[in-house]
Amino acid sequence: MRSQMNLILLARIAIAFVAALALFVVPTSAAMGPAVVMAGDLEISGAFARATLPNAPVGGGFLTIANKGTADDRLVSATSPAAGEVQLHSMAMDGNVMKMAAMPDGIAIPAGKTVKLTPDGLHMMFTDLKHPFLQGQAIPVTLTFEKAGTVVVQLIVAGIAAKAPPAGGSMMMMAPAMKPKS
Numbered sequence: 001m002r003s004q005m006n007l008i009l010l011a012r013i014a015i016a017f018v019a020a021l022a023l024f025v026v027p028t029s030a031a032m033g034p035a036v037v038m039a040g041d042l043e044i045s046g047a048f049a050r051a052t053l054p055n056a057p058v059g060g061g062f063l064t065i066a067n068k069g070t071a072d073d074r075l076v077s078a079t080s081p082a083a084g085e086v087q088l089h090s091m092a093m094d095g096n097v098m099k100m101a102a103m104p105d106g107i108a109i110p111a112g113k114t115v116k117l118t119p120d121g122l123h124m125m126f127t128d129l130k131h132p133f134l135q136g137q138a139i140p141v142t143l144t145f146e147k148a149g150t151v152v153v154q155l156i157v158a159g160i161a162a163k164a165p166p167a168g169g170s171m172m173m174m175a176p177a178m179k180p181k182s
């Protein structure tokens with residue numbers, strides 16, 4: 001009887017430990033900065049979103065896509081459980097006014113080139129937000145590419161006017177995507 005009690009106690013401690021670990025790991029990975037994610041020949045890095053004010057209807061998402069392959073690809077669409085819709089937008093000066101435009105054909109990712117989605121250029125626009133984006137959160141986004149297919153990327157939420165992803169290494173999460181230099 002006594003050993004059985006001890007086993008139950010051990011199991012409870014183990015469960016509590018795993019639960020505590022899970023609570024600890026999630027915010028830590030977000031605090032460490034965005035991970036590098038591979039989708040076929042595409043290397044996606046620096047994924048972040050800007051924090052939004054309560055009740056803000058829209059938010060912006062940004063990342064860098066490097067096409068390491070020899071075939072052109074195209075970001076066709078993006079979706080997120082955090083938003084009713086994720087639109088692909090361009091932004092350019094029209095006279096003295098910054099203007100955004102939808103990109104119905106998506107965003108070209110030419111072979112061997114790196115395309116950056118930034119707060120003052122191409123970007124993802126989240127509309128019909130399901131909740132405010134809070135600094136430190138991770139917002140999942142599913143990207144669909146013409147050739148590389150579908151990949152889920154976590155956007156780390158940075159400050160409300162952030163121009164770059166939160167600083168911090170992401171060594172643990174980067175490791176699987178790193179290729180040895182030949």
Ligand SMILES: [Cu+2]
Nearest residue numbers: 089100124125
């Ligand atoms: Cu926009």
